[in-house]
Amino acid sequence: MNARIVVGQGSCGLAAGAADVYSALAQLLDASAPATLGITGCIGLCYLEPIVDVYDAQGALHRCVRVKPEDAQRIVDAVRTQDYSLLGALLIEKEDEEFLTKQTRIALRHCGVIDPESIEDYIAHDGYQALEKVLKTMTPEQVIEEIKVSGLAGRGGAGFPTWFKWNAARSSAGEEKYLICNADEGDPGAFMDRAVLESDPHNLIEGMLIAAYAMGAQEAVVYVRAEYPLAIVRLTAAIDAAREHGYLGDHILGTDFSCSIRIKAGAGAFVCGEETALIESLEGSRGMPRLKPPFPAESGYWQKPSNINNVETFANVSWILLNGGTAFAAMGTENSKGTKVFAVTGKVRRGGLVEIPMGKTLRDVIFDIAGGIRDGREFKAVQLGGPSGGCVPAALLDTVIDYKNLSATGAIMGSGGMVVMDDTTCMVGIAKFFLEFTTKESCGKCVHCRIGTKRLSEILERIVSGNGREGDVELLEELCSSVKDGALCGLGQTAPNPILTTIRYFRNEYDAHIREKKCPAGQCKPLLTYAIDAEKCIGCGACARKCPVGAISGELKKPHSVDSEKCIRCGSCQSACRFGAVQVD
Amino acid sequence: MCECQKNKVDLMLLEPTLAEYAAVKGSLITILQHTQEIYGYIPTDAVYHIAERTGETPAKIMGVATFYSQFRFTAVGKYLILLCKGTACYVNGADRIAEAILDELGIRDGETTEDGLFSLSLVSCLGCCSLAPVMMINEKTYGSLTPDKVRQILRDLRKEAQQA
Numbered sequence: 189m190n191a192r193i194v195v196g197q198g199s200c201g202l203a204a205g206a207a208d209v210y211s212a213l214a215q216l217l218d219a220s221a222p223a224t225l226g227i228t229g230c231i232g233l234c235y236l237e238p239i240v241d242v243y244d245a246q247g248a249l250h251r252c253v254r255v256k257p258e259d260a261q262r263i264v265d266a267v268r269t270q271d272y273s274l275l276g277a278l279l280i281e282k283e284d285e286e287f288l289t290k291q292t293r294i295a296l297r298h299c300g301v302i303d304p305e306s307i308e309d310y311i312a313h314d315g316y317q318a319l320e321k322v323l324k325t326m327t328p329e330q331v332i333e334e335i336k337v338s339g340l341a342g343r344g345g346a347g348f349p350t351w352f353k354w355n356a357a358r359s360s361a362g363e364e365k366y367l368i369c370n371a372d373e374g375d376p377g378a379f380m381d382r383a384v385l386e387s388d389p390h391n392l393i394e395g396m397l398i399a400a401y402a403m404g405a406q407e408a409v410v411y412v413r414a415e416y417p418l419a420i421v422r423l424t425a426a427i428d429a430a431r432e433h434g435y436l437g438d439h440i441l442g443t444d445f446s447c448s449i450r451i452k453a454g455a456g457a458f459v460c461g462e463e464t465a466l467i468e469s470l471e472g473s474r475g476m477p478r479l480k481p482p483f484p485a486e487s488g489y490w491q492k493p494s495n496i497n498n499v500e501t502f503a504n505v506s507w508i509l510l511n512g513g514t515a516f517a518a519m520g521t522e523n524s525k526g527t528k529v530f531a532v533t534g535k536v537r538r539g540g541l542v543e544i545p546m547g548k549t550l551r552d553v554i555f556d557i558a559g560g561i562r563d564g565r566e567f568k569a570v571q572l573g574g575p576s577g578g579c580v581p582a583a584l585l586d587t588v589i590d591y592k593n594l595s596a597t598g599a600i601m602g603s604g605g606m607v608v609m610d611d612t613t614c615m616v617g618i619a620k621f622f623l624e625f626t627t628k629e630s631c632g633k634c635v636h637c638r639i640g641t642k643r644l645s646e647i648l649e650r651i652v653s654g655n656g657r658e659g660d661v662e663l664l665e666e667l668c669s670s671v672k673d674g675a676l677c678g679l680g681q682t683a684p685n686p687i688l689t690t691i692r693y694f695r696n697e698y699d700a701h702i703r704e705k706k707c708p709a710g711q712c713k714p715l716l717t718y719a720i721d722a723e724k725c726i727g728c729g730a731c732a733r734k735c736p737v738g739a740i741s742g743e744l745k746k747p748h749s750v751d752s753e754k755c756i757r758c759g760s761c762q763s764a765c766r767f768g769a770v771q772v773d
Numbered sequence: 774m775c776e777c778q779k780n781k782v783d784l785m786l787l788e789p790t791l792a793e794y795a796a797v798k799g800s801l802i803t804i805l806q807h808t809q810e811i812y813g814y815i816p817t818d819a820v821y822h823i824a825e826r827t828g829e830t831p832a833k834i835m836g837v838a839t840f841y842s843q844f845r846f847t848a849v850g851k852y853l854i855l856l857c858k859g860t861a862c863y864v865n866g867a868d869r870i871a872e873a874i875l876d877e878l879g880i881r882d883g884e885t886t887e888d889g890l891f892s893l894s895l896v897s898c899l900g901c902c903s904l905a906p907v908m909m910i911n912e913k914t915y916g917s918l919t920p921d922k923v924r925q926i927l928r929d930l931r932k933e934a935q936q937a
Contacts, residue, residue, distance in 0.1 A: 199914060203907065234903030234904065373900065379900035382900040452802075535865075539903035607864055607902075
């Protein structure tokens with residue numbers, strides 16, 4: 189067997205320079221080389237990209253991380269001489285390896301393992317076996333029953349039982365039915381769907397085909413966000429390949445079941461993650477949510493019965509049908525079964541994709557797997573569920589991960605975004621960040637959401653700029669409850685969550701901004717004062733030269749001072765000072 | 774040439790798109806995406822032309838186009854900078870990157886430099902959160918940015934454009 193060199197080419201890998209590494213390797217490997225060169229998708233170890241996996245002639249893996257084009261020669265030499273100790277410092281360290289070994293991968297099981305551009309590779313990894321089993325040996329009712337046994341729930345955020353939606357669409361009257369995949373991954377900080385689309389597109393296609401068979405749809409659409417160009421390219425190629433191999437189109441695998449899948453690129457609107465807004469957008473209109481009922485299962489795309497599931501939900505389906513619903517349900521807690529993928533980012537040491545069985549704790553994910561906080565700082569909060577979610581403080585790190593427990597904290601499971609923050613993140617600032625986002629993304633249909641989010645943003649803006657008033661927190665709470673009650677769709681109903689959770693757990697920060705006009709995290713510029721510590725200052729003048737407004741004065745070799753009237757709090761002086769003399773309060 | 778002539782676009786370029794999609798219901802967003810790919814933005818003339826061919830009103834088309842953040846109504850520069858302002862990027866200092874771009878190029882969200890070389894657009898999330906802060910320039914992604922790194926990237930692109 190020849191050795192294989194595989195370069196991780198997900199978006200993260202490419203952004204870190206994987207394409208240059210690939211071409212450097214390609215140049216060194218001629219036809220006589222003892223190794224083949226290939227690609228794979230996202231391994232999920234985003235912080236170590238670019239990653240090159242070297243499989244030796246015996247099939248053993250030597251994983252090289254943070255590879256640069258100039259390392260290509262060393263990799264090729266190691267393969268030629270079969271002396272893999274040559275890889276030396278390129279090899280992944282043990283604790284980084286544990287980032288993967290501590291996970292349980294089902295939805296992501298092929299990501300970073302197979303070549304996403306090769307249907308043969310997918311088939312060699314049990315691909316399309318579940319589909320064959322379903323089409324040839326199971327009735328649609330049996331498929332739905334198996335999914336019911338598995339306990340699979342919607343991974344896009346709402347956590348609604350998947351079998352129930354499939355069954356509702358199946359039971360609805362009418363011949364023409366649609367299956368829709370929500371790949372409009374809009375939550376900032378979540379990228380598991382992108383990973384599946386880019387790294388294992390056939391798994392999505394297989395999951396969708398099984399769902400289409402179960403609910404009785406002949407046409408399926410994947411609604412992908414336009415910000416994911418690589419995902420669209422890989423999925424398009426995968427759909428073409430599946431069609432050529434007889435897995436898509438008429439009489440799939442020689443059975444009576446026919447189904448087509450097409451892609452529709454979104455055009456940038458967060459609200460289109462809401463299923464009825466997504467349907468409006470698919471129909472070419474403004475993506476504004478519809479009143480429910482009727483639910484899409486009854487009247488959805490073109491008023492026909494429709495079912496919408498998220499990418500990660502579909503990514504579990506073929507595994508469940510192959511291994512049985514009971515095997516899936518064996519993992520997790522009483523009310524949440526199986527595994528969940530989290531996109532762990534922010535101030536953690538090891539950021540990337542983490543798939544774990546439900547029932548682990550937040551601490552397991554953030555500290556045990558992701559390695560805790562970087563730069564020796566302190567954990568302050570973790571933001572779960574994107575703009576619809578909330579910030580969970582250190583005291584709740586032992587919260588067990590499942591739908592019910594996370595909701596009890598005031599946050600939500602959501603799509604699985606986990607943005608970790610340290611003591612330098614201002615909690616009022618983060619609430620303002622999310623509210624500015626929802627204000628901009630509100631479609632404008634409901635008054636409470638359209639104007640309520642705007643007013644909430646304005647109050648937060650005045651608090652962070654030092655103009656907060658006594659009673660503002662209570663005003664925020666009152667307005668939050670009106671917006672929650674008055675909005676039609678999930679966007680408005682959950683938009684207040686970032687404010688409510690930060691008030692609940694970090695009230696002291698709001699009070700410090702309002703009463704003392706201080707930002708405890710040192711982030712809100714209008715509340716900062718810059719001063720120079722006369723004992724540390726050697727009078728080199730470096731800060732004065734950098735100051736864009738001439739606010740720093742002093743004689744050479746004597747302590748300088750800052751004129752706070754003139755100071756615009758840009759921080760240039762602090763980065764210019766090599767003696768740590770510039771103090772921010 | 775008078776101003777009105779200068780703003781005219783070649784509507785014939787839209788023909789292949791309209792031939793394929795004008796009669797397919799629900800295709801308005803796809804048609805607009807193709808339009809933007811062709812011209813770099815959505816020209817007013819094109820809106821009227823699409824209206825005529827699809828039977829939709831210009832108001833409906835503008836309503837849809839202005840709803841989605843992808844669509845622009847003025848021409849963009851040679852390099853379109855999509856700066857991510859997602860949560861992970863925010864927490865890792867995306868604001869400082871925006872400041873560095875403002876400082877280096879003098880443009881804010883939605884603006885284009887006078888020489889027509891760079892445009893800046895803030896976007897929600899590019900999905901490369903582990904490399905935050907991140908930006909994408911003409912479909913190439915740049916990660917782990919610092920203000921200095923951004924300045925260098927922009928200067929390199931400017932040099933590349935001058936040499937071309």
